[in-house]
Amino acid sequence: MTDDEDEPVAEPETDGGVADADVYASESEGREYRESVYTPVDDDSLEEAPATSEYPKSDGGGGFRIADLPKVPKVSHIVGPSAIMLGASLGSGETMFWPTIVAEGSWGLYWAFWVGVITQFFINTELQRWAIATGESIFQGFNRLNRIWPLFFLVFGFFQIGWPGWAATGSEVFAAWTGIVPRADWYLIGVVSMVVIWLSYQAGPLVYNVIERAQIALMLLAVFIGIVLMFTLNTFGEFANLPAGAVNFGALPSDADFDIATFLGGLAYAGAGGYTNLSQGVWAREKGYGMGAYQGRIKNPLRGSGETESQDGSYTFEPTDTNMKRWRAWWKVTQREHFLTFVVGVIVVATIVMSIAAQYAGGGEFGGSGVAMWLDTIIPGLGGGISAWLLYALLFIALFSTQYAQIEVFVRNSADIVYQKIGRSRGWDMSYIFLGLLTVFTLWGMAIIGFQVAQPWIILVIGAAAAGVMMWPYNALTIILNTTRMPEHTQPGWARILAMWWATAFFGFFSILLIGETLVTRFGLDAFGTTVTVMGSAPGGYALWLFALAVQIYTMYRSARAKIDASGTVEDADEASGFLA
Template sequence: MTDDHDEPKVETDGGLTEDDIFTTAEVGEQYRATVYRDVDYDSLDVAPETSEYPSTDGKWGYRKYDLPKVPKVSHIVGPSAIMLGASLGSGETMFWPTLVAQNGWGLYWAFWVGVITQFFINTEIQRWTIATGESIFRAFDRLNSFWPWFFLVAGFFHVGWPGWAAGASEVFAAWTGVVPREDWAIIGVITMVLIWLSYQAGPILYNAIEKAQLVMMFVAIFGAVILAFIAGSIGQFASIPAGAVNFGALPQNMDIATFLGGLAYAGAGGYVNLAQGVWAREKGYGMGSYQGRIKNPLRGAEPEEVHGGFTFEPSEKNLRRWKAWWKITQQEHFLTFVIGLLIVATVAMTITAEYAAGTDQGAINMWLDVVIPQLGAVQGQLMYVVIFIALFSTQYAILEAFVRNSVDIIFEGYGRSAGWDLSRVFLGLLTLFTLWGILIIVAQFQQPWILLVIGAAIAGAMMWPYNALVTILNTTRLPEHTQPGWGRVLAMWWATGFFGYFTILLIGGVLNSPEAYGLSFPMFETTVGVVGSAPGGYALWVFALVVQIYTMYRSATAKLNASGTVDGADAAKGFLS
């Protein structure tokens, strides 16, 4: 791999030019297949414990090296395409179309607010990786070794049930008739095996899923655009503006677990979002390009080492590179993730609002039994294609996210010190999780929609603590020039409060719903307006308030204390930096 330190320098009167900041087209093209720049990690200087470098918390010092030159945004598309794939079969074609069909367009405000909120969450998760080359789990470990293991356990409960593979299989069976619809488990097993086999397509494990997801996302978005014109639901677009500004409106007696799932899945949600930084490292974003990619040992690929953390000296050159890296990272995520979600999900919502208004069906039954039978032959076939791709791509991306996140946690928490081979750990967990999914599908533990609801509620509840942790981490541990700007801090405060509020409603609902959950603790009842909650419910609200105040205090204090501590930091800073 060509190192950008070997590229020709172009300087004028001793100053920096664009050629010092941006990579050549030839080197930029290499990012499309992921980038790894091998450096002699042990020979690099360790960054001093000063305000110009990330705080170590007494753990694992950072090695100093220049931030790589910056490619074009078109060269780095990939991580957000996988995140988009993880999103389409959850909120965008399942939860939100169902919620709108059941409750009308008055909820659309929550969808687009959720998407924009997740834009800020996901890019903040990437920030640590771009600045240090470390995953977000390594960063959480710097705060407290409890957190990575907590998210591993919660992540299993979030995505441990292969609901999307089950859903995709039922859709495929109904669509093609290759097996009776009730025998969808046969297709589910084949689906899981095909996903495992796809990882054997090349020596770099990440590349296989990125290429597959890019193709599927193109087909899904293209199909959705066509459906917008031919499905007969175009009149529904007139109702969107009113719903988009109907802030705070919630239907009475709405199931909070389903709604929280919809909020979490206005995007990928839960454990999956945390993979954004790990994918950015595999792709080679920023300092992540000095970290090894996970190779396939079955293909005889030579392993690449995932080192400790990196950092860069805040020179004028590096500060300008950081600002450019941050700009293209946001562009890649917005153009791929946000725009893709808004197109596919909104079209899906117009169709269900037109053909399934007031439905009491779960999402999959709604599409198969209510919507598609009312469409014409061509529209119905295209709808099958879009729904199947949405569900299949989601299971594909979720399996990838679960395995990659969990491997990182296990390796950094134990495997590195034990001398484990990272690639073999990945392949082993991939195989185990695939077999687990097959077992659950064959046993038909629950109907697909129930699996999705359970996972979605847990996903929303997970996002509350990690939003707070990411906010604190990026303000208290990163130096002034790589910290989030005040606009982003405000967005993360909002995200923490947003998911905290609905998580408390969910907890109160679970503890006071004996019909649904077999438990009955009325003293913990919570209300949408807070006032009128039971005594235990008020205690839950107070806890949420304490978390919110603590998060805001720690991050605001860190931002104020860091101001003016790094010479020239203004070159990399901004309100939304």
């Protein structure tokens, strides 16, 4: 087929008088997104957006240049950001936290898993909204609200994934699986795995493309093994428990048996969680979604990858009929990509692995330790053979893929923050910031693993709890940013605003429980005790609940007020809205 044959011919016009060929990318244009897209523009030649209701509010944080919203490719052309996030999820919630929670407490908590996944669908796509509309990362958006927020998330991100828990746990699994070293000497494999990850990042000139391909390959392999295990272990009978657990809303174990840190980690990792979710918008920008196509990608300076691509721009589009329809189409294709890749993938893989845990370890007590459950109970109970071998392989691939992605998450997010805060004004090259942080972070991980600073599961629980607490403020900030700073036609619709209010309350509730428990158990401050039912909390616990209520009211008021004030300020704004706008 020639290039000319790829171009649309005599496309009919849509109801608004705009031809489909003006909205949707041709097959050849769409295929370019598979390698990620960058469309260089001369910022000096672009008009700066005026301070009117048709454009985002700059609030002194730097203006936006006006450019056309790019044409919209098919879902199959833009699969990538959500696939990376799915790979990042495999070794946390899918194979460790939720299987352990179900094994210890039965399927009665399954409701929290799927509610958590659907909640993260709304969170993640809202995190993408700012990048698609402006080409900026979510950290640049948060910086427009208050300059402290990017640094806050940088610190919490380090607490979440600064310790290489997945590499450590994966190495313990690999040692038990292969016997190449004694299980107690897992750290030797951990150090080697960090070196392998660093080297693999040098496999191509565009860092994002390397990560995407590696994660898609690991993800597909893990999914295939999981499906095979479902048949070889015959866990279909466990699925009969799904309906009751799925509708068991609000059911929680008694306070005596309720490990809030593990449960909050499970909620955060019902998907990716924490600092990882914040990468969704950055990956969307690197892939070239929407206005992100005008932002440069991070190149590997060790590969002699040519001229640096500009990453300094902030963009917006004029609300013409064509751009309105392109926005609506971009939003539709973005949601499809995330739902079909991430949501479906997470639910399918995690449910299969939960069924294995429930059948072979149900009713056991593992102290919340997924590692102990798999390595000391389930796999020995299989008596060897192909099923045990496949289960070892699945666990190792899942944990390795998560560590692989988490290094990318921390380095990419942190490089963006460092560049925006310090590097841009000093003329630093983003590619060198990324490479420097990658190297330092890898060496740090090797040192932590080599000196065995903490046991693998303890590292994972601490990181997961930090992820859950972090999600509370950034859920609130995201919906405030997307309503108060965006024009009417790119704002979220009321259904999504309600979903983000729910997300803020959901993670706020469990964060307060964790904060209260930590103050009591770690610091002996019994006055800050909190309870699941709220009533019966200590005086300081009530103060924590009042603080959570104040955050919720503030979030709801700011976003609702902005949504109402923006109504009717952009002509034909409905042209840009669609399902779950």
